[in-house]
Amino acid sequence: MPVDRLKDSIRAEIEKLRRTGILKPPERIITGFIPTDEIEGSRFLLEGERNRKFLRMNSNNYLGLAQHPKLIEAEREASEELGVNPGAVRFIDGTTKYHKKLEEKLANFHYKESAKIFNCAYMANLGVALSLVNKMTYVISDELNHNSIARAIRIAGVSSENKAIYQHNDVDGLRRALENIPDKIERTIIIFDGVFSMRGDYAPLKEIVKLAREHDKRFKDGVTTIIDDSHGTAAFGVTGRGTLEVTGEYGVDVITSTLGKAFGAEGGYAAACKEIIEIIRQKADTYIYSNPISPGTANAGISAVDIVNGEEGKKMLARLSENSEYFRKGIRDIGLETIPGIHPIIPVLIRDTNKVKNMVLELYKMGILVTGLTTPVVPSGDETIRIQISAVHTKDDLDYALNKFKEIKE
Ligand SMILES: Cc1ncc(COP(=O)(O)O)c(C=O)c1O
Incomplete structure (x- = not known):
């Protein structure tokens, strides 16, 4: 059957992606959303993780409008x-x-x-x-x-x-x-x-x-x-x-x-x-x-x-900007490297593929979702953990994440 030969070729292609380190892992499934309260920002539930709550620091939902x-x-x-x-x-x-x-x-x-x-x-x-x-x-x-x-x-x-x-x-x-x-x-x-x-x-x-x-x-x-x-x-x-x-x-x-x-x-x-x-x-x-x-x-x-x-938007944008500045400074204060900037995308430069992978996993175990960018997605030496700050992150959320970064840094 021609499709059998096609399947063989596809399997070989996928194996090649795996060997070059760019095979995408299975997607995580979000099963629930818990809105923000005064202290804790919004949290997500994931399939297979029962009631564990996750702080998302890898979302483009910079103002939290997706749940408005x-x-x-x-x-x-x-x-x-x-x-x-x-x-x-x-x-x-x-x-x-x-x-x-x-x-x-x-x-x-x-x-x-x-x-x-x-x-x-x-x-x-x-x-x-x-x-x-x-x-x-x-x-x-x-x-x-x-x-x-x-x-x-x-x-x-x-x-x-x-x-x-x-x-x-x-x-x-x-x-x-x-x-x-x-x-x-x-x-x-x-x-x-x-x-x-x-x-x-x-x-x-x-x-x-x-x-x-x-x-x-x-x-x-x-x-x-x-x-x-x-x-x-x-x-x-x-x-x-x-x-x-x-x-x-x-x-x-x-x-x-x-x-x-x-x-x-x-x-x-x-x-x-x-x-x-x-x-x-x-x-x-x-x-x-x-x-x-x-x-x-x-x-x-x-x-x-x-x-x-409107006024609500201006407040959200001000909060997003404050949160981004706070987190960027926090990352530098704990001795980690980042690219200077003012945008809510904050790359934490780790400069080592294995370290990035381990840190992303550690953060996940601690209930924090971040994105690891490793070679060949970024040039060798630029391996990064990408953080995306949101206006709905609370100070407690940011401090929690900074403390966890500090713990796993070495
Ligand atoms: C610069 C840039 N352009 C375009 C896109 C695609 O956006 P959309 O999801 O609306 O297709 C993205 C999203 O990853 C992006 O970062």
Whole structure:
């Protein structure tokens, strides 16, 4: 049977992944959620762990909005009104008033003319690339960009002569890449993460936008800058406007982001000028040929944007920022190394694969969920335990985790 030979090949492939150390373990199953009280932040229950409660320090739910009663209520209300599924893709009457309203809110949130929702940010990046890249396009990308960007560049069919990758956040490298673009190129795109998810550092927007403007006139369609601020949106900056707010540089042309991290809902989107969003609507396969998020999810997204725009959101963001600073300082005070920064992603650099694995396991035994990043996911020597801070972590939670880090450090 042909499928038997295929199975053999797949088994060999999986064995190879295991030997190279990149085989993913079985997924843990979350079976329960215990809301926060004054002292203890929220806790999770896991399958096979009976009533043991786990503190999550590996979640993108930076503001705790995923469990916010207003989002839950918004999702319920819209689902009761219109059903739990849009019924078709956007062009075939799958567009509800909730999708439209959410797009308006997201455009306003990012100070852009227009926005388009995708099922997730991964699909948004693919869609943007499919809409903006043609044969005469040159794409420049940061080496540490998210997988969805690297994949989008490939899927959009950018040839090796028409792309360049600069070293992480290396402005001189970007300048050189721009200078080396052949004159026949008509359209140049610089694409980069806002916040880099493995490190918690962020792109030098002022310098990138300045370089883009300097080279703009050389190309028929100029130089367009695209930021994926999935980890910055609603998690970074006093009002949650992300890396643009933190750097004070709002001149980035296209923003892609997710509703599935700090906004606590689900889905992705692109925000830009009307023309770019219209060509996305016309040409982005991942938008055109795929069902949108449900009306309920869209309404949860609307509620999330409203909360972040209001006083409650500002308080949450302030608390997130305080918590992040407190934990980062705590990690340094106990003699562990981290990358300087202000984002709630806090990489604790251990620089040894076995140590990372053992520490992650020890923390798990102590009821703390963290992420170990080892080779080949990160370069050898950069092995890290990645912590993600949330506004719903209490001081007690942070102290508990810091004490446990101290205990297992040696
Ligand atoms: C920078 C970046 N872009 C895109 C994504 C994908 O987001 P989504 O889950 O909405 O597809 C992620 C999530 O891991 C990310 O970190």
